[in-house]
Amino acid sequence: xxxxLNKHSSLISFLFIPVIYFWDPSWLSFFGVxxxxxxxxxxxxxxxxxxxxxxxxxxxxxxxxxxxxxESSFTQIPGLxxxxxxxxxxxxxxxxxxxxxxxGFICSIASFICGSIYFSQILIKNFSENSISFYLxxxxxxxxxxxxxxLFAPLLCSLLFDLFKRSKGRYKIISFKKN
Amino acid sequence: xxGIRRISTNRWWHKKKNWGLFLFLLFLFFVRLSKGSLxxxxxxxxxxxxxxxxxxxxxxxxxxxQEFFIRSKQLEKDxxxxxKILSLQRLSxxxxxxxxxxxxxxxxxxxxxxxxxGAKDGVEVGSYVxxxxxxxxxxxxxxxxxxxxxxxxxPESKVGIWVxxxxxHGLLVGLGNDYPKVIFYNxxxxxxxxxFVLSSPASTLLPPNIPIGIIQSVDSELNAQKTANLLLLGxxxxxxxxxxxxxxx
Numbered sequence: 538x539x540x541x542l543n544k545h546s547s548l549i550s551f552l553f554i555p556v557i558y559f560w561d562p563s564w565l566s567f568f569g570v571x572x573x574x575x576x577x578x579x580x581x582x583x584x585x586x587x588x589x590x591x592x593x594x595x596x597x598x599x600x601x602x603x604x605x606x607x608e609s610s611f612t613q614i615p616g617l618x619x620x621x622x623x624x625x626x627x628x629x630x631x632x633x634x635x636x637x638x639x640x641g642f643i644c645s646i647a648s649f650i651c652g653s654i655y656f657s658q659i660l661i662k663n664f665s666e667n668s669i670s671f672y673l674x675x676x677x678x679x680x681x682x683x684x685x686x687x688l689f690a691p692l693l694c695s696l697l698f699d700l701f702k703r704s705k706g707r708y709k710i711i712s713f714k715k716n
Numbered sequence: 717x718x719g720i721r722r723i724s725t726n727r728w729w730h731k732k733k734n735w736g737l738f739l740f741l742l743f744l745f746f747v748r749l750s751k752g753s754l755x756x757x758x759x760x761x762x763x764x765x766x767x768x769x770x771x772x773x774x775x776x777x778x779x780x781x782q783e784f785f786i787r788s789k790q791l792e793k794d795x796x797x798x799x800k801i802l803s804l805q806r807l808s809x810x811x812x813x814x815x816x817x818x819x820x821x822x823x824x825x826x827x828x829x830x831x832x833x834g835a836k837d838g839v840e841v842g843s844y845v846x847x848x849x850x851x852x853x854x855x856x857x858x859x860x861x862x863x864x865x866x867x868x869x870x871p872e873s874k875v876g877i878w879v880x881x882x883x884x885h886g887l888l889v890g891l892g893n894d895y896p897k898v899i900f901y902n903x904x905x906x907x908x909x910x911x912f913v914l915s916s917p918a919s920t921l922l923p924p925n926i927p928i929g930i931i932q933s934v935d936s937e938l939n940a941q942k943t944a945n946l947l948l949l950g951x952x953x954x955x956x957x958x959x960x961x962x963x964x965x
Contacts, residue, residue: 555755556762559819559830563953569823569894600744605752606826610872655825659871659892667889667899668938675871675892678824 546700547582551594554578555601565689570681572689573648575602575617580624580644580690581698588625595621611658616651623647640694645687652679753859756830760861763818767832768956813837813960815845818862822953825892827870829853829952831863831960839863839960842921847958849949850927851875851915855960863960867952868928869896876916877928882906885916888928888946895932900942907934907944923963 557574565571575598583591599614606613627643656679660669728734747754819830833839835858843855845865853867866873873890877898884907886900900907911931917924932947 555752556759558821559755559759560763561819561821561823563820563822566823569953571821571823597744600748601752601755604748604750605755606828611825652825659825663871670938671889671897671943672871672891674895675825678892682824 546703550578550697550700551598554598555605558602558605565685567685567688568677568681570678570685572686573644573651573682575613576620576644576647576651576686577690577693578697579617579621580640580647580694581701583621583624584627584698585701586625588622591621591623591625592618593621595619610662611655613651613655616654619650619654620647637691637695640698641687641690644690644694645683648683648686649679652682750859751857753857756859756862756864759830760818760832767816767818811962813839815839815863815958815960817952817956817958820952822867822869825871827867827890827892827952828856829865829867829958831865831958832861833960834858834861834863836860840962843960843962844922844926845958845960846926847950847952847955849951849955850929851922852950852952852955852958854921865958868948869894869952875922875928876919877913878916878918878924879907879911879913879931881908881911885918886913888913895945895947897935898931898944898946900944901940903937903940903942905942907931907942909933913946921963923961 554575561571563569579591579595579598582594586594595617596614599612599617602613602617624643624647656672656676659675660672663672813833815831815833817829818832821828829845829852831839831845839855839858841855841858843863845852845855851868853865853870853873855863856866857864868875868888868890869892870890871892873888873896875888877886877888878884879886882905884900884902884905886898886905888896888898890896898907898913909931913928913931915922915924915926915928927949929946929948932945935943935945
């Protein structure tokens with residue numbers, strides 16, 4: 538059983554992304570804003586498997602999260618795809634402590650990118666009805682999310698990174714290498 | 717002969733991994749098509765043992781002052797009687813479905829709650845949801861066991877409102893924060909801090925006169941519009957029980 542869990546840990550943890558998205562524990566919030574959970578999974582996965590897999594998995598997570606979110610006019614897919622590609626291009630750091638801090642920094646930037654893309658969709662959709670200044674108070678969401686995502690990233694990304702390394706190669710989705 | 721065999725064994729459908737990927741994509745397509753209803757039902761089953769119990773209900777009930785409760789009931793009764801005499805639109809108590817909040821997202825951009833009553837219990841898309849304080853939002857989608865409610869604070873939410881004191885209509889727009897804005901398309905409107913905001917009698921989505929909130933601050937005029945920030949009476953971040961009411965307009 539333990540061997541099975543180790544082998545399939547990445548797939549099992551993927552299925553839990555929507556569950557934690559629903560759970561959304563309020564005691565982990567900063568100004569009422571939660572960390573951007575999918576990044577914690579996407580970062581280690583893409584760093585291990587590369588940009589193409591990152592793109593594909595970013596698309597998959599975006600599809601699932603868009604399906605369970607009620608905002609049908611806005612999508613999380615572009616932000617997650619961009620982050621998936623970017624994460625795949627990053628090198629793994631050999632120094633453990635630097636690696637931990639890097640996860641926090643990278644996740645903060647990625648959270649900012651995803652938040653900004655989502656916010657710009659809201660602005661574009663309502664551009665004809667209301668001015669940009671109308672929606673400015675909600676920019677706070679982006680910065681609160683950047684902070685809280687960066688705070689939790691070192692811990693959660695490191696845990697998932699170790700899990701994914703155990704099943705490395707097993708779930709490589711797209712490979713250009715010839716057999 | 718050997719060459720042909722080698723080519724035929726390298727077809728993509730001979731690889732187990734590719735079938736796995738295909739099935740995974742099929743699964744994602746199903747999730748997308750069903751708007752995540754499978755996940756919602758799965759979450760319903762997982763979270764069922766952790767729903768708030770009877771003890772919390774008692775705390776909530778005790779927190780409402782008895783005198784205020786009796787008085788509001790009396791006023792409600794009078795209101796119903798008078799509306800019946802005048803043949804006005806009214807809310808129907810018999811159509812309400814009590815439900816528990818099993819998931820809430822009240823921070824960031826995604827503002828929604830998931831309730832433990834779904835299509836099986838007769839919940840319909842478009843029904844409105846009220847809690848202690850007043851209106852919370854509208855049912856946006858349902859699965860077999862759950863229903864998802866889009867809150868008034870969501871950037872997708874737009875609701876017609878009515879300010880009793882100045883007898884004026886407006887539009888309540890969610891911004892993705894805790895304070896939605898009210899837009900009045902008349903810059904001369906005499907809105908003031910402390911004014912009560914109710915659902916509009918002219919709305920085609922909601923029944924009239926459901927309490928929504930209190931004007932917290934008034935912004936300066938812009939483009940022949942007047943805007944104000946609203947403090948909502950219903951607090952979705954703290955409410956565990958709500959009522960789902962079917963639209964009867």
